[in-house]
Amino acid sequence: MSKSYDKQVDVISNINVTIEPGEFFVLVGPSGCGKSTMLRMIAGLETITSGTLKIGDQVANHLSPDKRDLSMVFQNYALYPHLTVQQNITFGLDVKKVKKATQQERAAEVAETLGLTDYLKRKPRELSGGQRQRVALARAIVSESPICLMDEPLSNLDAKLRAHMRTEIRRIQRKLGITMIYVTHDQVEAMTMGDRIMILHEGEIQQVGKPIDIYNNPANPFVATFIGSPPMNLAYSDADKKASEIVIGDILRLPVPSNEIITIPEYQLIAGIRPEHLRPALKESPEEDKLYVVVTNVEVLGNETVFSFKLGTNEWKAKWSGQWHIEIGDSIPILIDYGAFCLFEARTGDLIKKSTDLGNVVFGKEVLV
Amino acid sequence: MTSLEKPGIWKKTANGRTALLYLLPSILLFSVFVFYPMFRTIYLSFFLTDQNGDAAIWVGFENYSYLLESTAFINSMKATGLFVLYTVPIGIVLALFFALLANEKLKGIGFFRTVYSSTMGISVAASSVIWLFMFNPSMGMFNRLLSLLNLPQIQWLLDPQWALLSVSISTIWMNIGFSFLILLGGLQNIDEHLYESSRIDGAGYFYRLRRITLPMLSPTLFFIITISLINAFQSFGQIDILTQGGPSASTNLIVYSIYREAFINYQFGTASAQAVTLFIIILVVTILQFKLGERRVHYQ
Known part of the structure; x- marks a missing residue:
C-alpha cells in the first residue's frame, strides 16, 4: 500500500x-x-x-x-x-x-x-x-x-x-x-x-x-525532546576550533578529536545528550574528566534514579540505573563524553553529528551467550 | 455520654427543613397559581353556580352525567380528538423533517435554522390573524392560488367540512417552530463520531436514520410528543380568533367549549366539570404514553 x-x-x-x-x-x-x-x-x-x-x-x-x-x-x-x-x-x-x-x-x-x-x-x-x-x-x-x-x-x-x-x-x-x-x-x-x-x-x-x-x-x-522520557538534554554550543574543543552551554568544554573538529561548522549549534549517557564518575576516573554538578531534584523510581542539575541556564536530567542516595543540593561528579552527543544546527535544526558512543546502553544478543 | 443521646425531632428534620426553605418560593407560587385554582375547579364541578361564579347548589356528579349525555360535549370531544390526530403526528413529522434538513452542515444553514424556528417567536394571536387573512375566501392567498389553478374555491373557515382542517393547518404551522428547535437540539447532541463510524462501515443515509438517529433521538421525540399532545388538547387562541368554535360547532374544541360555558353562559359548574374531564383525559393519555412509549426510548 x-x-x-x-x-x-x-x-x-x-x-x-x-x-x-x-x-x-x-x-x-x-x-x-x-x-x-x-x-x-x-x-x-x-x-x-x-x-x-x-x-x-x-x-x-x-x-x-x-x-x-x-x-x-x-x-x-x-x-x-x-x-x-x-x-x-x-x-x-x-x-x-x-x-x-x-x-x-x-x-x-x-x-x-x-x-x-x-x-x-x-x-x-x-x-x-x-x-x-x-x-x-x-x-x-x-x-x-x-x-x-x-x-x-x-x-x-x-x-x-x-x-x-x-x-x-x-x-x-x-x-x-x-x-x-x-x-x-x-x-x-x-x-x-x-x-x-x-x-x-x-x-x-x-x-x-x-x-x-x-x-x-x-x-x-524537536524529535530529540519529544521521544524519550526524560527528554534529551539540549544546550546551545559552539565549536572552538583552535582549542579543538566544543563549548556547551557556555560552561562545559569538551575536547573533540582533531579529525572531527574540522567537520563541525562554524555557526551556532545545539548539543543534545540522552539522560542515560550522563554517567556517574567513579573514584578511579581521572579528575580532569569529572564535572561537578549541583543536584536540584531527585526522583528515585526503584530501578533507576533520575536527577536534575543546572548546566548554565539549562536544567538537565541524568538517568542512572539502580537506586542512588542523592540529596538535593549535593555536588556530584559526572562524566560526559563528546561521543554521546548529538549535534544539531541551531538555525535549521538539522542533525550534523550522530551520537556514536552508545556502548553502555546498547547490547546485542551475543552478550548473553 | 452525650454521644449516645438520641437526636431530637428538631435535629433529625434539619435537612428537611432546609430543603423546605429552598422550595418555599416555588411552593408559594404553585399554590397561588396552580394548586388553588385546580382544587377550586374540582370543588366547583360538584355545584351549580350563580352568576358570580360562586357555588350555589350541591349537585354531586350531576354535572358530569349531564356532560356525558350532552351531544354538544360529545361533539366537542370528537372535534378535539380529530384536532389532536391531525396536528400532533403531522406537526412532529414535519418538524423532524425540517430538523434533519437543518442539521446538515451546509453554508448558510443558520439562516434556515432561524427561519424554521421563527414561528416560535410569533404569538398565537398574531399568527392567527395572519392566517385569518390567508383563509379569507375572497382576498385570501389560498383561494387566489386555487383560482389560478382553476380549482373550485374553498370556504376555509366557514365550511364545517373544512374549518377543523384549516385550524389544524395553522396550528401545525404555529407549533412547528418549537418542535423543530427541540428536535434540532436533540440531533445536535448526537455524537458525530457515531455517524463517522457508520460511514466507514458503509451505512447509507436511511440506514443511519433508522439505526442511529431515531434511537438516539428517542428521548427528545418522546418529550416533544408528550408536550405536543398536551398542547394540542389545550389549544384555544387560534380557535377564538379564527372560528370562535364555529361553523356549527365543528371547531368547538374542549378548552374553547369550557371558555364559552363559563364566561358566556356563566355555567361555572359544568365548565369546571369539563375542565376536570379534560384534565383526566390528558392525564390518562400521558400515563399511557409513558407506559407504552417509554419502552422504545433509549436513554444514555
Whole structure:
C-alpha cells in the first residue's frame, strides 16, 4: 500500500510516506500537530485538498469511506449507546447485509479473542472503560478489513490498563496481519508499538523510521525532546576550533578529536545528550574528566534514579540505573563524553553529528551467550 | 455520654427543613397559581353556580352525567380528538423533517435554522390573524392560488367540512417552530463520531436514520410528543380568533367549549366539570404514553 499526500494548507503539508502492508505504523506528535486530521483523511472523513492518497494501487482521494476497505477505532470509541455489545460488533456486518448466522458466528469468534463473550448482551454504558475499548476494537476487527485506523484509542484508560492494551493490540495486529495506522500523542505507545513511527509537528513530518533509530538518531531537536522520557538534554554550543574543543552551554568544554573538529561548522549549534549517557564518575576516573554538578531534584523510581542539575541556564536530567542516595543540593561528579552527543544546527535544526558512543546502553544478543 | 443521646425531632428534620426553605418560593407560587385554582375547579364541578361564579347548589356528579349525555360535549370531544390526530403526528413529522434538513452542515444553514424556528417567536394571536387573512375566501392567498389553478374555491373557515382542517393547518404551522428547535437540539447532541463510524462501515443515509438517529433521538421525540399532545388538547387562541368554535360547532374544541360555558353562559359548574374531564383525559393519555412509549426510548 502506498500513500502520499500534499495538503498545502495550514494543517498538514508535504506529507509523503508509504505505509507497507502488515505494518504497524504510528503517527505521533503533540496535540494539534495534525495527526488526527491525517488519519481522518486516510479514512475519508476529511477531504484532501491536494495531493494523492493511494490505497493499494488505487487512488482513493474521492472514494467514500466504506469503499476504502478499512476500519477505524475512535478515541471516544463511538459505540452506539442504544445497541448491545453484540449489535455494536455486528453493526458493520449488518450494513453490508451479511447473513445473520454468519454475523453471530464472527461476532462470537471476535468476542472470544477479546474476552467479551460474557458481555455480549450488555449495553455499552454497563461496561467499564477497558471493556468498551475492547468492544471498539472488536468492531474494527470483525470487519476483516486489511487496514485498521486507530485514533488515540488508549487515551481514556488508566495507566495500567493502557500498558495491558498496548500489548493486546500489538498481539492482535500481528496475529491477523492487518496494516495498522495508529495515532497517539504518547511517545511511549509510539516506541513500544510501532514497527515504524512518524513524528509530526505543526503539520509537517519531522522524522519517519524505526523507533530505535529515531531514538538514537533524532533528526532534529524537536524529535530529540519529544521521544524519550526524560527528554534529551539540549544546550546551545559552539565549536572552538583552535582549542579543538566544543563549548556547551557556555560552561562545559569538551575536547573533540582533531579529525572531527574540522567537520563541525562554524555557526551556532545545539548539543543534545540522552539522560542515560550522563554517567556517574567513579573514584578511579581521572579528575580532569569529572564535572561537578549541583543536584536540584531527585526522583528515585526503584530501578533507576533520575536527577536534575543546572548546566548554565539549562536544567538537565541524568538517568542512572539502580537506586542512588542523592540529596538535593549535593555536588556530584559526572562524566560526559563528546561521543554521546548529538549535534544539531541551531538555525535549521538539522542533525550534523550522530551520537556514536552508545556502548553502555546498547547490547546485542551475543552478550548473553 | 452525650454521644449516645438520641437526636431530637428538631435535629433529625434539619435537612428537611432546609430543603423546605429552598422550595418555599416555588411552593408559594404553585399554590397561588396552580394548586388553588385546580382544587377550586374540582370543588366547583360538584355545584351549580350563580352568576358570580360562586357555588350555589350541591349537585354531586350531576354535572358530569349531564356532560356525558350532552351531544354538544360529545361533539366537542370528537372535534378535539380529530384536532389532536391531525396536528400532533403531522406537526412532529414535519418538524423532524425540517430538523434533519437543518442539521446538515451546509453554508448558510443558520439562516434556515432561524427561519424554521421563527414561528416560535410569533404569538398565537398574531399568527392567527395572519392566517385569518390567508383563509379569507375572497382576498385570501389560498383561494387566489386555487383560482389560478382553476380549482373550485374553498370556504376555509366557514365550511364545517373544512374549518377543523384549516385550524389544524395553522396550528401545525404555529407549533412547528418549537418542535423543530427541540428536535434540532436533540440531533445536535448526537455524537458525530457515531455517524463517522457508520460511514466507514458503509451505512447509507436511511440506514443511519433508522439505526442511529431515531434511537438516539428517542428521548427528545418522546418529550416533544408528550408536550405536543398536551398542547394540542389545550389549544384555544387560534380557535377564538379564527372560528370562535364555529361553523356549527365543528371547531368547538374542549378548552374553547369550557371558555364559552363559563364566561358566556356563566355555567361555572359544568365548565369546571369539563375542565376536570379534560384534565383526566390528558392525564390518562400521558400515563399511557409513558407506559407504552417509554419502552422504545433509549436513554444514555
